[in-house]
Amino acid sequence: xxxxxxxxxxxxxxxxxxxxxxxxxxxxxxxxxxxxxxxxxxxxxxxxxxxxxxxxxxxxxxxxxxxxxxxxxxxxxxxxxxxxxxxxxxxxxxxxxxxxxxxxxxxxxxxxxxxxxxxxxxxxxxxxxxxxxxxxxxxxxxxxxxxxxxxxxxxxxxxxxxxxxxxxxxxxxxxxxxxxxxxxxxxxxxxxxxxxxxxxxxxxxxxxxxxxxxxxxxxxxxxxxxxxxxxxxxxxxxxxxxxxxxxxxxxxxxxxxxx
Numbered sequence: 001x002x003x004x005x006x007x008x009x010x011x012x013x014x015x016x017x018x019x020x021x022x023x024x025x026x027x028x029x030x031x032x033x034x035x036x037x038x039x040x041x042x043x044x045x046x047x048x049x050x051x052x053x054x055x056x057x058x059x060x061x062x063x064x065x066x067x068x069x070x071x072x073x074x075x076x077x078x079x080x081x082x083x084x085x086x087x088x089x090x091x092x093x094x095x096x097x098x099x100x101x102x103x104x105x106x107x108x109x110x111x112x113x114x115x116x117x118x119x120x121x122x123x124x125x126x127x128x129x130x131x132x133x134x135x136x137x138x139x140x141x142x143x144x145x146x147x148x149x150x151x152x153x154x155x156x157x158x159x160x161x162x163x164x165x166x167x168x169x170x171x172x173x174x175x176x177x178x179x180x181x182x183x184x185x186x187x188x189x190x191x192x193x194x195x196x197x198x199x200x201x202x203x204x205x206x207x208x209x210x211x212x213x214x215x216x217x218x219x220x221x222x223x224x225x226x227x228x229x230x231x232x233x234x235x236x237x238x239x240x241x242x243x244x245x246x247x248x249x250x251x252x253x254x255x256x257x258x259x
Contacts, residue, residue, distance in 0.1 A: 002029040002030045002169055002170075002198060002199050002200050003029055003068050003069045003086075003169040003170060003200060004026070004027065004028060004029050004068070004069055004200070005025075005026070005027040005050060005066070005067070005068060005170065005200065005202075006025075006026050006027075006065075006066075006067040006070075007023050007024060007025040007026070007050075007064070007065070007066050007067075008024055008064055008065040008067070009022060009023075009024060009063070009064040009065070010022070010023040010024075010046070010049065010062060010063070010064035010065070010066065011023075011062065011063040011064055011229075012042070012045055012046065012049055012054065012060075012061075012062050013059075013060065013061050013062070013063075014057060014059055014060050015059035015060075018229040019042050019045045019229055019230065020042035020045055020046050020049075020229055020230045020231070021229035021230070021231050022231060022232075023046060023064075023231070023232045024232070025219060025232060025235055027200060027202060027217070028200070028216075028217075029200050030196055030197065030198070030199070030200060031196060031200065031201070031216040031217060032192055032193075032196050032201045032202075032203060032214050032215045032216050032217075033201070033202045033203070033215060033216065033217040033218070033219060034202075034203050034204075034205055034210075034211035034214065034215035034217070034218045034219070034238065035047060035202070035203070035204045035205070035218075035219050035221060036205060036206070036208065036211050036218060036219070036220055036221070036253070036254075037220055037221035037222050037230070037233075037253065038222065038223075038253065038258065039206075040223065040226065040230070041221040041222050041223045041230040042221055042223065042229065042230025042231075043204045043221050043230070044174050044175075044204050045230070046221070046230070046232075047172050047174055047202060047204050048089075048172075048174075049062055049066060050066060050073075050087055050170070050172055050202065051073075051083050051084045051086075051087035051088070051089055051170075051172060052073065052074075052080040052083050052084065053084065053089055055080060062074060068086065068087070068169065068170070073087075085109075085113060085166050085168065086168055086169045086170065087168060087169065087170040087171075087172060088109075088163035088164070088166065088168035088170070088171050088172065089163065089171075089172045089173075089174070090156070090159050090160055090163055090171065090172065090173045090174070090176050091159070091174055091176075092174050092175040092176070092178055092179065093178075093179045094152055094155030094156040094158070094159050094179070095159060096147035096148055096150070096155050096158050096159060096162075097147065098146065098147070098148040099146075100146070100147055101143060101144045101145060101146060101147065102130075102139050102142065102143050102144070102145055102146070102147045102150070102158060103122075103126045103143040103144060104147075105147040105158055105159075105161075105162055106125070106126045106129050106130060106158070106161045106162050106165050107122055107125060107126060107165060108162055109162055109163070109165055109166045110125060110165050110166055113166060125165055126143065126165075127140075129161040129162070129164045129165040130158075130161050132161065132164050132194075132195070132198075133157045133158070133160045133161035133164060133191065134157060134187065134190070134191050134194070135154060135157045135158060135161055138154060139154070139158075151184070152179060152180050152181070152184060153180050153181070153183070153184025153185075153187055153188065154184075156176060156177075156179075156180060156184070156188060157187070157188070157191065160176075160188075160191065160195075164195075168199065169199070169200065170199060170200040170201075170202065171195060171199045171200070171201050171202075172202050172203075173192070173201065173202070173203040173204070174204045175204050175205060175206065176188055176203065177189070177205070177207070177210065178206070185210070189210065189213060189214050192214045193214060196216075203215065208242075208254060211238065211242075212238060212242050215238045216237070216238060217235065217236065217237060217238060218235070218236070218237075218238045218241040218242070219232055219234070219235040220232070220233045220234045220235070220241065220245075220247075220249075220250045220253060220254075221233065222249055222253070233247050233249055233250055234246060234247045234249075234250045241254070242254060
């Protein structure tokens with residue numbers, strides 16, 4: 001598991017509006033890459049192009065290429081559903097299915113992909129995924145209880161377990177800690193550090209300290225003005241971006257002069 005992502009000359013549109021322009025970026029396997037930048041600069045939009053989630057909005061499309069180990073995810077013959085199986089997504093707010101148990105929440109993606117599994121396989125997948133999400137010991141005695149009964153931080157780890165269960169190559173996280181308290185945030189950050197041992201992880205965050213703590217590479221996005229497309233301004237090793245960025249706009253954002 002874990003694959004390289006290469007993005008070449010990517011433009012993202014919603015109808016006639018160009019939301020993101022001219023992105024060129026490479027993401028190495030088994031690393032954490034953080035996208036930072038002010039609100040409205042296209043971070044989350046660009047993140048969603050990496051598994052074609054933006055296409056659920058009518059009129060959305062891209063120009064350019066997104067490759068997973070050299071395979072173009074936007075080639076005509078590629079099924080977006082299969083892309084989303086290889087490139088999982090964890091959203092800003094925990095979203096366990098309220099009518100499902102903890103166990104069935106974990107297995108939801110597996111069943112959605114029409115995989116027929118035995119009871120023993122279901123048990124194995126649920127335990128493996130919950131262990132990887134550092135949640136097993138907290139829920140193993142109440143797997144049949146509703147997932148919505150967990151705390152916010154536990155719900156987010158449950159959603160990560162659900163994403164892991166289908167065995168993706170890449171995990172995308174769109175501000176996964178923004179709705180969580182500091183203790184739950186720390187638990188998710190620790191988990192991200194463990195996940196990169198197996199997966200390629202990409203995270204959008206508004207928290208500069210979080211980006212510096214969890215990521216190996218940081219990409220700074222910005223836009224010239226409201227209504228203009230977002231652009232990738234600078235990307236590099238996280239330590240370099242935070243200590244010695246090459247672009248003044250990057251330094252201004254990181255030091256809090258704007259954004």
